[in-house]
Amino acid sequence: MDAEPPNEQPPDRLLVIVEDDEAFARTLRRSFERRGYSVLTAAEPEALGVLLRDHSPHYAVVDLKLGQASGLVCVQALHAHDPAMLIVVLTGYASIATAVEAIKLGACHYLAKPSNTDDIEAAFRKAQGDMAGGDVAAPLDTRPTSIKTLEWERIHQTLAETGFNISETARRLGMHRRTLARKLEKRQVR
Structure with missing residues (x-):
């Protein structure tokens, strides 16, 4: 958790990054600071709660996955703290x-990693109405979703439902625990 942000930035440029990967959090922080934001960081829901008492x-x-915790808990806390806050989930x-x-x-946007500061700022702008009504010219993916992608989405959904409990997820999916563990090793859940 970080201390008070610099006072020279306007309060509407205050950003909090909730990320347990220290290197990624540090990179994002520096990038946003170069763009004129004051940045606070937290690596877990409890640290975020402490930050929100004063900021x-x-x-x-x-980040969606914070160690054993879900980033969705943080999204809920941030939205409860200020429903107008612009929240991007990575x-x-x-x-x-x-x-x-x-x-x-309460999130305004959801981005897959690797996403950079440009992607995140574009999501904030879109939420603020710079692209009011959405982008009707956005290309539609005409390719059907692959079986592997559908399987992975189902695994991740069940993981989220079970609080990332591997044994319970395997049971609900009718899959051997070791089979599920091998699949998860191939595609890290973050």
Whole structure:
């Protein structure tokens, strides 16, 4: 957790990054600071709770998976703290189910890693209405979703439902625990 942000920045440029990967959090922080933001960081939901006692950020970037905790808990806390806050969720694995949950809980956008500061700022701008009504010219993916992608989305959805409990997820999916563990090793859930 970081101390008070520099006072020279306007309060509407205060951003909190909730990320347990220290190197990635440090990189994002530096990049946002170069763009004129004051940045606070937290690596877990409890640290975020402490930050929110003294600060009211206007922006937030939240990793979906924070160690054993879900970033969705942080999204919910941030939205409860300030419903107008612009919250972008980042994850190494994009799942339709978790994207929907993040939006329901108050996120304005959901981005798959690797996402950079440009991607995140574009998501903030879109949420603020710079692209009001969405982008109707956005290309539609005409390719059907692959079986592997559908399987991975189902695994991730079940993982989220079980609080990332591998044994319970395997049981619900009718899969041997070791088979599930091998699949998870191939595609890290972040």
